[in-house]
Amino acid sequence: MTKYAKTRFLSILEAGSYNAFFIGTQGFIFTSIALYFNASPLFISIMTSFPIIAQMFQIFSSRINQFIGSKKKSLVINAFISRTLFVLLPIFIFFDVRSEYIMLIIILLFSFFGTFVGNTWTVLIRSVVPFEQRGKYFGLRNIFASITGIIMLYLYSMFLEFPNFKTGLLLVTSFMAIFSVLSAFLLVKHEFPEESEKISSVNLNIFTPFKDRNFKNFLLFMFVWSFAIEFVRPYFAYYEVAILNINYQFLGNMGIITSVISVFLYLFYGIVADRFGSKNVLSLGILLSTFSPMMYFLMNESNYRSILLLNAIFAAFAWSAINLAIFNLLLEISKEPSENYIAANSFVAGIAAIFGSLSGGFLANHLENIEINFMGDPYHGIQLIFIIGFVLRIISVILLTEVEAMEKPIRYKGIFSPEAALFKRREINFPFDFFRRNGKKVKKNELPLSADLEKEEKSQVIPEVPEEGKSQVVPNKNKE
Numbered sequence: 001m002t003k004y005a006k007t008r009f010l011s012i013l014e015a016g017s018y019n020a021f022f023i024g025t026q027g028f029i030f031t032s033i034a035l036y037f038n039a040s041p042l043f044i045s046i047m048t049s050f051p052i053i054a055q056m057f058q059i060f061s062s063r064i065n066q067f068i069g070s071k072k073k074s075l076v077i078n079a080f081i082s083r084t085l086f087v088l089l090p091i092f093i094f095f096d097v098r099s100e101y102i103m104l105i106i107i108l109l110f111s112f113f114g115t116f117v118g119n120t121w122t123v124l125i126r127s128v129v130p131f132e133q134r135g136k137y138f139g140l141r142n143i144f145a146s147i148t149g150i151i152m153l154y155l156y157s158m159f160l161e162f163p164n165f166k167t168g169l170l171l172v173t174s175f176m177a178i179f180s181v182l183s184a185f186l187l188v189k190h191e192f193p194e195e196s197e198k199i200s201s202v203n204l205n206i207f208t209p210f211k212d213r214n215f216k217n218f219l220l221f222m223f224v225w226s227f228a229i230e231f232v233r234p235y236f237a238y239y240e241v242a243i244l245n246i247n248y249q250f251l252g253n254m255g256i257i258t259s260v261i262s263v264f265l266y267l268f269y270g271i272v273a274d275r276f277g278s279k280n281v282l283s284l285g286i287l288l289s290t291f292s293p294m295m296y297f298l299m300n301e302s303n304y305r306s307i308l309l310l311n312a313i314f315a316a317f318a319w320s321a322i323n324l325a326i327f328n329l330l331l332e333i334s335k336e337p338s339e340n341y342i343a344a345n346s347f348v349a350g351i352a353a354i355f356g357s358l359s360g361g362f363l364a365n366h367l368e369n370i371e372i373n374f375m376g377d378p379y380h381g382i383q384l385i386f387i388i389g390f391v392l393r394i395i396s397v398i399l400l401t402e403v404e405a406m407e408k409p410i411r412y413k414g415i416f417s418p419e420a421a422l423f424k425r426r427e428i429n430f431p432f433d434f435f436r437r438n439g440k441k442v443k444k445n446e447l448p449l450s451a452d453l454e455k456e457e458k459s460q461v462i463p464e465v466p467e468e469g470k471s472q473v474v475p476n477k478n479k480e
Contacts, residue, residue, distance in 0.1 A: 004128040004191065004192075004193070006189075006191065007128050007190050007191045007192065008128060008129060008137065010186055010189050010190055011125060011141065011190065012140065012141045012144050013144075013186055014183050014186040014187060014190075015141045015142070015144060015145040016144045016145050016147070016148040017148070017179050017182045017183040017186060018145070018179070018180075018183040019145035019146070019148050019149045019152075020148045020149065020151070020152040020175070020179040021083070021086065021175075021176045021177075021178075021179035021180040021183060023149045023152055023153055023156070024152075024156060024172060024173070024175075024176040025107070025176075026048075027236070027237045027251075027255065028237040028240055028241050028246075028248065028251045029153075029156050029157075029160070029172065030047075030048065030237070031044060031234070031237040031238055031240075031241050031242070032160055032169070032241060032248070033089070033103070033169060033172070033173070034047065034100070034103055035241070035242065036093070036098065036165075036166075036169055037098050037099060037100050037102055037103045038098055038099065038100050039100040039103055039104075040100065040365065041234070041235075041238060041361060041364040041365050041368055042361035042362065042364065042365050043100045043103075043104060043361075044234050044238060044361075045230075045234045045235075045357045045358075045360050045361030045364060046104070046357050046358070046361060047103060047104060047107045047108075048230075048233060048234045048357070049230045049233075049234075049353045049354070049356065049357030050107050050108055050110075050111035051110075051111045051114065051115075052226060052230060052349055052350055052352075052353035053111070053350045053353045053354050053357070054108075054111035054112045054114065054115040054350065055115050055118070055119075055346030055347070055349055055350045055353075056346060056347045056350030056351065057112065057115055057116075057350075058115055058116070058118075058119040058342065058343045058346040058347070059206055059343045059347060060116075061074075061116055061119040061120060061339070061343065062339070064078070064116050065120065071120050071123065071124060071192070072124070072190065072192060074116060074120055075116075075117055075120045075121060075124070075187055075190075076184070076187050076188050078113045078114070078116040078117045078120075079113075079114075079117045079183070079184040079187050080181075080184045081109075081113045082109065082110045082111075082112075082113035082114040082117060083110070083114075083180035083181060083183060083184045084177075084180065084181055084184065085106050085109055085110050086106065086110070086173070086176050086177045086180045087177040087180075087181070088106060089106065089173040089176065089177065090170050090173040090174045090177060093166065093169050093170050093173055094170060096166070115346070117187075119339075119342060119343070119346070121187075122342055123338075123339060123342070124190070124192040126331060126338070127192060127193045128192065128193065131331075131332075132274065133274075134274075134328055134331070135269075135270040135271065135272075135273035135274035135278070135324070135328060136267075136270045136271060136274060137270075138270060138324055138327065138328065139266040139267045139268075139269060139270025139271070139273075139324060140266075140267065140270070142262070142266040142320070142323060142324060143263050143266045143267060146259045146260075146262050146263045146266065147259075147263060149259050150256050150259040150260060150263075152175065152179075153252050153255045153256055153259065154252055154253075154256055155175070156172050156175070156252065157248045157249050157251060157252020157253070157255070158249065158252070159171040159172050160172065160248040160252075161247070161248050161249050205340050206340060206343050206344040206347050207344075208340045208344075209340055209341045209344040209345075210344065212335065212341075214333060214403060214404045215333060215334075215335075215341060215344070217399070217402040217403045217404075218329075218330075218333060218345075218403045219344065219345065219348045220399055220402075221396060221399040221400045221402070221403060222345055222348050222349050222352070223348050223349070223351070223352045224352070224392065224395055224396040224399055225286070225352075225393075225396040225399075225400075226348075226349040226352035226353050226356065227352040227353070227355055227356040227392065228356070228389055228392030228393050228395075228396055229356070230352070230353040230356030230357045230360065231356040231357070231359060231360040231385070231388065231389055231392065232293060232360060232385050232386060232388070232389030232392075234357075234360070234361075234364075235360070235364055235382050235385050235386070236292070236296060238364070238382065239296060239299075239380070239382050239383070240304075240308075243380055243382065244299075244300075244301060244304055246304060246308075250305070250308075251308075254308045254309065254311070254312040255312070257309070257312040257313070257316070258312045258313075258315045258316045258319075259316075260316075261312075261313065261316035261317070261320075262316045262319070262320040265316060265317060265320040265321070266320050266324060269281050269320055269321050269324050269325065270324060273324060273325055273328055277405060278324075278325040278326075278328040278329040278332060278405065279325070279329055279400070279403060279405040281321045281324065281325040282321065282322060282325035282326055282329055282400065283397060283400055283401070284321055285317075285318045285319065285320070285321025285322035285325060286318070286322060286393060286396060286397040286400065287397050288314055288317050288318035288321070289314075289315075289318035289319065289322065289393060290390055290393045290394055290397075291311070291314045291318075292311055292314060292315060292318070293386040293387070293389040293390040293393070294386070294387075294390050295307050295310060295311050295314075296311070296383065296386045297379075297383050297386040297387055297390070300378075329403075329405055330342070330345055332405055333403070333404075333405055360385060363384075363385060364382060364385060366381075367380075367381030367382050367384060367385070368381065368382060369381070372384070
């Protein structure tokens with residue numbers, strides 16, 4: 001594995017350059033660009049969901065690889081096609097060509113060809129990063145990506161505050177174009193094991209994973225989670241920019257706060273995931289993410305500053321855990337051929353994204369001009385979407401408890417507890433673990449005692465992981 005150290009290093013650089021570009025396709029920056037091209041709430045909803053929807057086409061990854069002749073060639077070609085499309089944006093802005101269909105086509109093609117990049121990259125990187133190092137490695141990779149994101153987020157928000165808005169957008173899209181092309185060039189330098197380069201003559205079969213009971217539970221969780229995210233995601237930024245008209249520099253500063261905190265949390269969560277399991281980290285992240293839609297529901301013109309600051313902190317703790325753990329958990333519970341499991345996950349997430357974005361978009365189109373008074377307090381119609389998003393996230397974290405994965409109880413020394421003299425260690429169980437255990441409800445007083453847990457821990461069998469080099473095997477994404 002040491003001979004692939006260069007590839008692992010280049011992958012970190014690629015993540016940084018890609019994030020410097022990709023951050024422009026997220027949040028208030030993308031919403032501002034889309035509004036400049038006269039996009040409606042429905043169009044914004046569909047466009048922000050395209051990257052997830054396009055993952056459904058990963059089932060054709062094998063055929064694409066066979067047609068091109070090499071997984072690495074497929075990776076590079078699809079990366080150049082999808083990412084260089086953004087070179088067109090500053091050209092259209094310079095010549096003052098505005099149409100929501102321009103943005104729609106660019107995002108559609110970027111998402112379609114980009115999904116083959118994500119699938120092939122996942123297959124190949126799985127071969128060069130050992131299982132026991134993935135938490136730490138992807139934590140470091142996300143840290144570097146966050147640092148570049150912090151720098152570019154500051155610059156993008158500063159550009160958008162220019163007196164001439166067109167000039168600001170021209171600078172934003174120009175930097176996006178430069179970093180998108182740079183990230184594609186870095187993929188050319190990646191080296192992968194010969195065995196992982198072999199192209200299977202067997203096409204993907206996304207129905208095989210549905211015979212796996214545990215993976216079916218994971219797919220059910222992914223469907224609800226993806227639906228919940230795509231249903232509400234575009235309207236955080238839309239509410240900020242189009243309704244509250246919040247200063248771009250302030251929004252950028254809040255994003256920087258989230259990124260700075262995330263830099264430290266990625267490394268911390270990477271260590272925690274390796275030690276206690278990705279499922280524990282993911283569950284915690286999703287639970288924390290439920291605060292965002294509730295805070296946006298309560299946010300208005302008079303209190304948005306304090307609420308956005310609190311949301312920036314909660315978002316850092318939530319999404320650094322989710323972005324790191326959901327990828328690791330997918331790799332952990334996938335069996336060989338793992339490409340079937342990756343494709344099935346992408347297909348289900350894509351279906352959920354279609355329903356989520358369309359239902360959220362149609363609802364937002366009807367709510368954007370509605371104001372609701374509740375007990376004398378005014379609420380914008382869009383804020384109702386946040387309530388629905390909150391409920392859906394709660395449901396998804398409950399469904400996650402049905403997924404079986406490597407989990408180790410998180411314990412602390414109860415030095416401040418009166419029972420500390422009786423028990424050397426105390427177990428911390430996340431509250432949602434009480435909902436379901438092995439398909440039935442378990443009361444708190446029925447949980448095993450600490451002594452019993454120690455015995456169980458010693459006899460715990462960690463799921464078998466395929467040997468590195470034999471795998472044939474996805475970053476998310478966007479957030480609020």
